[in-house]
Amino acid sequence: MLSRRRFLKAAAAAACAGACMPAMHSCNLEPSDEEGAGERVKSYPPSLKRLHAKRDPKGVGDVVAAATGSKPGLTARVAVELLGGMGRFVGKGQSVLIKPNISWMTGRHSGATTNPDVVHELCLMAFEAGASAVTVLDRTCNSAQSSYERSGIKAAAEAAGASAPYVSDDDSGYVEVSFPGGRALKSWSFLRKALEADVYISAPVAKHHSLTGVTLALKNVMGIMGGNRGALHRIMDKALADAAEVVFPDLVVLDASRVLVDHGPTGGNPRDAVERGIVIAGVNPLQVDAYAVDSEGAGLFTTAPSPVTSWRDIGHIREAAERGMGTAEIGTLKILTRKI
C-alpha cells in the first residue's frame, strides 16, 4: 500500500519535475512551424535598437576609405581613421557588435573568413572609443566550434577583451523582422543579440561566391539571419536587398587583405586566395561593395577566373542600388585612400 507520506513525497518529486518543464520547453529542438515563427511584429520594443536605427547617424556621407598595407590589423585601423576614427561611431558606454565572416572551418589562410587581426584591431578600437562591451559573432555554416577556432577569430576577439559567443539555431534567440518594402520576402528572423547592440559593425571578408558572384558587405547580413538560409538562394539578390533596407550597419570594414577569387565561399586551397593588402571602410554597405568590385574602385575581382569589372555585374549590388540605398556610382563617391 502506498502510505500517505510516500504519496506526498512522490507528488512533491513530480511537482519539481513539472516545474522544470517550462524551462526545458523553452529550448525547442524542432523549429516552430512557419506560421508561428512568422508572426509579424508591428512595433518593435526599444531594446531591439537596430530596428530603430537611422542610416549614417553621424553624417559621414558618401565616403569610402581604402587603406593598403601589409599588416591587416593596422590597415583596418588606418581605414577607420580615414573615416574619422572609431570614436565617431562608438560612444562611451555603448555596446558594440562586430560581425565578421566566420562561416567556415577552412582556416585563416584560405581567405574564406575575415582575417583575425582585423577583428582583433576593431575590438581594440571599440574599447579605446569607450565601448562597454564588444561582442563578436556570426551564425556559421560549418559547426560553430570549428569555425570560431580555426578561423582564429575567437582567440583574436578574446585576446582583445571581447566576447565571441557561439550562435545557436535555437528559435528563442531570433526575432521576426518584417520587410514593409520587401520584393522577395515579407519577413525573416534575425539574431536577437545582434539587433540589441548599440553599434553594429559589419566586418566581412571579400571573396568569390559561386551563386552571387562575390560576397562582400551586403551579403554579410546573412550571418545574423535565422531560419533556412539555403531557401533564400532562389531569390538571393532581392532577398539581400530586402534585408539591407531594414537591418544595416553603422560601420562597414571590408577585409580584402587576402581575397579568395575562386572556389568560394568555402575555399580550402590557399592558392585560390590572392594577397591584396586592402581594407575598405564606409558607412553604406552598397557603396563599399560597389567600390570593392568596380574597376574604377579597388577592382578586387578584375583578374579572377570569373572576372568582375563593374558593380552592375553583381545582381544583389544592382538590386540594392535600385532600391534607393544611396549612390553606387564610383564617380560620385568621395574616396579617401592611404598607403601604409
Add this chain to the structure above:
Amino acid sequence: MRRLLKARKALQTASALFFFALSFASAGPVLEATPFPMHVYSLLDPASAAATMLAARAFIAAMAVSLLTLLSAAAFGRAFCGFICPLGALLDGWRAILAAIGRKPGNVLPPWAPRFKYLLLGALAILAIFEIQAYGWFAPASLLGRTAAFVVHPYADLMLRSIGAEPAVLARWGIMGQEHPVHAWGFVSLAAFLALLAAESARSRFWCRTVCPTGALLGLAGKFRLVRISFTDSCNSCGTCGRVCPTGAIDSGGKVRDSECTMCMTCLAMCPKSALVLSARGIGPAADDPSPLPERRALLVSVLMGLLTVPMFNLRGMGRERADRRRYARLLRPPGSLPEREFLQRCVRCGQCMRACPTNGLQPLLVEAGLESAFTPVLVPRAGYCEFGCSACGRACPTGAIRTISVPKEQGAGASAEEIERANGKYRFRIGTASVDRSRCIPWADGEPCSVCEEHCPTHDKAIKMIGVEGVPGAAAGIRAPRVDKSKCIGCGTCEYVCPLAGQAAIRVERLQRNSVSSRFGI
C-alpha cells in the same frame, strides 16, 4: 570490517563518477587529441576483448589491458563487479535510493537464473566463433556507454541550454561539444536502462547475477581465486550474511559461492559475530563451493542457442558481391571505418563515436541494416554531416573499428591540390558518393537558381560543379545546376545536409561499393 566496506564503496563510487565524467569527455574537431581516456572502461572488459578479438580474428593491442581485470578475477573473483564496474555501482546506488524510501529488494533468485549468464556467455562465444560480434550489446561498458550517449548526454545538453549555457563552448576543453544531440533509437537505450533499474528494484544485482556475460567470465575465473570469504568457528548460523548478501552468494548453510561473490564486504560488516573473514585459499577454513556452473546439458543448450541465432545475422554465405548489393545503400559508416564485415566484427556498440560526433550526424542503427548492425553508427546526413576537419569518431573508438584518420588543422599556404588531398585522410577514406536527384533539384526541376550544395562542398576543388542547364522548361538564362564529380567526392554529406528542400534532399550520399577505402592512393 566496516572500514573495508566503506573503502570499497568509496572506490566503487569514485569509479562510477569517473565513468560518467569520462562520458562527458569529447574529442571534437577543435582538439588534436582528447586529454581524457574516454574509452578505458570498454578496454577493461576481458570477455568483450576475447569475443571481439575472436570475432575479428585479430589481436587488438589496446584491449590487452583487460588482462588486468582477468588477473584480478584470478586473485579476487568478481571483485571487479563490486569495486570497479560502473554499472554495478549504479545498481548499488539505485538500491541505496530505494532503501532511503523504505524499499528493500530481495536477493533470492530461482536456481536457473544465475545459470542463464553462462548460457549467454556460451552463446555469444559461439557467435564470435562464427565471426559475429554480438557481445557489445551486453558488455556493461557498452550498455552504460550507450545510455550515457543516447540518454544522459541529450538530457544534460537540454538542462545546460535551459539555464542559458551553450554546451558547444565546452568543446574547447574537450567536454561535450555536440550540437543538440538527439539520437534515433535512443529511447531503446532508455527503455533498456529503465528495465535494468526495474529489475534491480525487484531483486538485488539482478543484471549482474542473471545476464551479465562479463560477470559470468569473471565468475568462472573466480572459481579458483586466491582470496575468498570464509567462515570461522564463531559462526552461530544466524543467517544474517545470507540475507544481506546483494548477490545471494551465501547459502543458508554457511557456504559462499565464489563465482557469485563480488567481495562487497557487506557480510563481513554485518555479521554479529564477526565470523566471516577474508582468507587466502588454503590458509583459512575451506568452504564448500556449490557453484552454479552449467552442467553438460546446459552447456549443450548454450551451444545450440548460439548456433540457432547464427543465420539471423550473417550474409556471408551469399558472397561478398551479393551481400554488398543487398546491403542498405544508405549505410554510411564513419570516415576511417574498416571494411563493412571487419567493422561489424570489431565494433563493440559502445556509442562513443556517436557521442563524439560534433554535428550529431552519426546515429545508431537498430534494425534498418539487419540485426547484426544494431547500435552501430551510421552517418545520417539529414541529421548532421561529417565535418571536413574532424576525426573525433576515430579517436573515440576503443577497438579501431573506426581508424583515426589524419586531418590537418589548417592548410599551409601554397600547398598543391595533390598535397592537400594527401594530407587529409578524408580523401582516402571516402564514406560514400553524392548524386543529384534531378527530378527534385531546384535548378534542374524548376529552372530556378540554387547552389547551396556547391557552396558548402568542403572539398577544396569542389566535388560539386555548377553546369549550365539547357532545355529545362522555364529556366532563365544563365541558370546553373549542380553535378557531382565522383572522383573528388568524399561522401561527407554536407550537400545533403544543407539542401534547402524540405524532407528528402535532392542530393544524396550513398555507400560506395565494396569498401570505404579508395584505391586512389593504392590503399
